[in-house]
Amino acid sequence: MKVRGAEAAERIKRKVPEAGKWRKRDIAALVLVLGTLLGGGGILLTLVGPPTLFIGGALLLLLSPILLCTAPLWIPLVIFLGILLAIAVGFGGMALMASVAVWWMYRYFRGPLPPGGAVLDKTQQQLQQSVLQAKEYVTRMGSNAGGV
Numbered sequence: 720m721k722v723r724g725a726e727a728a729e730r731i732k733r734k735v736p737e738a739g740k741w742r743k744r745d746i747a748a749l750v751l752v753l754g755t756l757l758g759g760g761g762i763l764l765t766l767v768g769p770p771t772l773f774i775g776g777a778l779l780l781l782l783s784p785i786l787l788c789t790a791p792l793w794i795p796l797v798i799f800l801g802i803l804l805a806i807a808v809g810f811g812g813m814a815l816m817a818s819v820a821v822w823w824m825y826r827y828f829r830g831p832l833p834p835g836g837a838v839l840d841k842t843q844q845q846l847q848q849s850v851l852q853a854k855e856y857v858t859r860m861g862s863n864a865g866g867v
Contacts (some may be wrong), residue, residue: 824832832840 823833827836827839
């Protein structure tokens with residue numbers, strides 16, 4: 720028996736009359752939390768923002784000639800290290816994925832069922848049943864067609 724979304728919502732509303740309705744205290748709490756976050760964020764931005772912009776701008780203004788003069792030295796180094804980091808992260812992800820796959824297969828074939836193993840077995844049984852039903856149907860239809 721499948722239940723559609725609207726039917727499920729109606730069942731929940733019948734069982735729990737307050738489901739889906741905002742109460743006044745919920746709205747008040749939400750307004751209080753949002754007001755606190757906005758007020759605190761505004762104060763933090765006001766106190767930290769201008770000094771950060773001024774100090775950062777001054778440092779960039781003072782250090783830009785040094786950055787431009789030394790760029791031929793550090794830009795290739797940064798590119799090289801970035802490529803090495805990308806390769807290392809890629810191989811690390813592949814190694815992690817392979818180790819999890821080997822662990823999953825070991826538990827599926829040797830140990831207790833891994834997460835999702837029961838679903839895989841159930842799907843395999845359903846597929847085998849469908850194949851057997853299709854085979855029986857084709858055999859039955861073939862014998863009926865041969866007798867006509």
